[in-house]
Amino acid sequence: MPTPSGHTRAILGSKVKGTAVYNAAGDKIGHVEDVVLDKMSNNIIYAVLGFGGVLGMGEKYHPIPWALLDYSPDQGGYIVPMSKDELKNAPASRLEDLTKDDSDMRTRTYDYYKTPRYWE
């Protein structure tokens, strides 16, 4: 079942990692550092964006709901529908903290991006 733009439905996790990320204005803002998977359900909890200090975030990583990544074949990377300011103010964390037992972070992240909670 290809998407309207002809993509297939499936992608390897290892292929997502490292892919460039652009904001809505077309500026390259970072890359996908990793994905966080839910061991207790069949769900992807987050894609994790790394900015390499571009946004002045130091070593903080931004978890975003998986559904916000939209692959652009033209740009060879994902476009996320957020401005720099929206990302600057978004929930962020050290990478290792994103896999700790923190359902509050998950709730804050999904609420910040107005994404329906898959766990309810």
Add this chain to the structure above:
Amino acid sequence: MPTPSGHTRAILGSKVKGTAVYNAAGDKIGHVEDVVLDKMSNNIIYAVLGFGGVLGMGEKYHPIPWALLDYSPDQGGYIVPMSKDELKNAPASRLEDLTKDDSDMRTRTYDYYKTPRYWE
């Protein structure tokens, strides 16, 4: 929300890749080669097991539903509740074919392992 055995809920995709896999009898049978993610929903389609020829499968990889992986801290790897024969007869494919537009493979795999279809 820790699991009964004290695990946390979340894990990095990159950390899953390469982890050893044991069968129900405790024999090491292979490793997790990768995960396959669903671009059209929030779901993990498969974990992909690689056997390095142990089962005589050559370069075939076995997709299995994510929920079948059960991490054992004692063994430092995942235990899958299948015998060698069950795995030998399971759906298998070249890695690159697992991300093609093949909803039939997904159906066959979930049905083989008697796992409810997340997409229905």
